[in-house]
Amino acid sequence: MSGKPKLHYTKGRGKMESIRWLLAAAGVEFEEEFIETKEDLEKLRNDGVLMFQQVPMVEIDGMKMVQTRAILSYIAAKYNLYGKDLKERAWIDMYVEGTTDLMGMIMYLPFQPADTKEKNLALIIERATTRYFPVYEKALKDHGHDYLVGNKLSWADIHLLEAILMAEECKPDILSAFPLLQAFKGRTSNIPTIKKFLQPGSQRKPPTDEKFVATVRKIFNI
DSSP states (O other): OOOSOEEEEOSSOGGGHHHHHHHHHTTOOOEEEEOOSHHHHHHHHHTTOOTTSOSOEEEETTEEEESHHHHHHHHHHHTTOSOSSHHHHHHHHHHHHHHHHHHHHHHHGGGSOHHHHHHHHHHHHHHIIIIIHHHHHHHHHHHOSSSSSTTSOOHHHHHHHHHHHHHHHHOTTTTTTOHHHHHHHHHHHTSHHHHHHTSTTSSOOOOOOHHHHHHHHHHHTO
């Protein structure tokens, strides 16, 4: 039996993508078992391996972990990406919750009715540039280091880079007013494990398209 973590989810980004990012940034190889049909999901539910009948589910260290936040914080702690003390961990948590909120808005955009998409896209851009990115720009300025918390890479940095790249898919020049975030993006993208994950052919998933939306609706009956 392989010692690699095994990820159970659909063949798209969704809530599993941040988990893929964190494992990849930590340099951890992982396997994926894709849920491609309603029957695949039902099998997992019937086997009793989904605590709350939901995915993502990650097999790691003898556990079948569910709930995205629990999985992410376990991985962050296990691979020393969760700060050196309780105070640093609190800052990482706050920054991660902010990027989670922004990425949640972007993640659900393709699933929204066509007549509301333009309005919701405008809201995402407005929130990113007035509520979220100014916070991270100021944090980098005030902190005076390359990273958001302490002076080493943490879960907060990895999550922020993921959020930046998702936001740029909505509006390519979204960072135009944030020079420190532009520099942060360049630096963090060149960390060897992250650089590898950003290359074609990695386990990073493409943006959600209409075909994937249809597949998800079928699997989850939504």
